[in-house]
Amino acid sequence: MITQPYHLYVERIEPEKNMARFYTLTVQQTLFGEIALVRNWGRIGSRGQTKIHVFGDESQAIGLFLELLQKKRKRGYRPKPPVEIPGFRRFSPQRINDKPLTS
DSSP, rough: OOOOOEEEEEEEGGGTTTTEEEEEEEEOOOOTTTTTEEEEETTTTTOEEEEEEEEEEEEHHHHHHHHHHHHHHHHEEEEEOOOOOOTTOOOOOETTTTTTTOO
């Protein structure tokens, strides 16, 4: 059983090189109770390619997750910046109906 969900989505966009790539990493449990690290990558807007690594132990999957993350960061992949939607306010756990919470 997975103790904590792990999911990562990063992008590398370099217009001068006509490059727009994405990379996802997810640690999840298979139907048979094994731990799997699912990698998905490709050009933004495409389905991309998928590779699944199956482990008997969650710590091994997390080790590979962190190793791949480090490699992608070195190659210039970064988390996608949040998208601002005009007229939409994000929920703030410190405020309800625009009034500060009092504890």
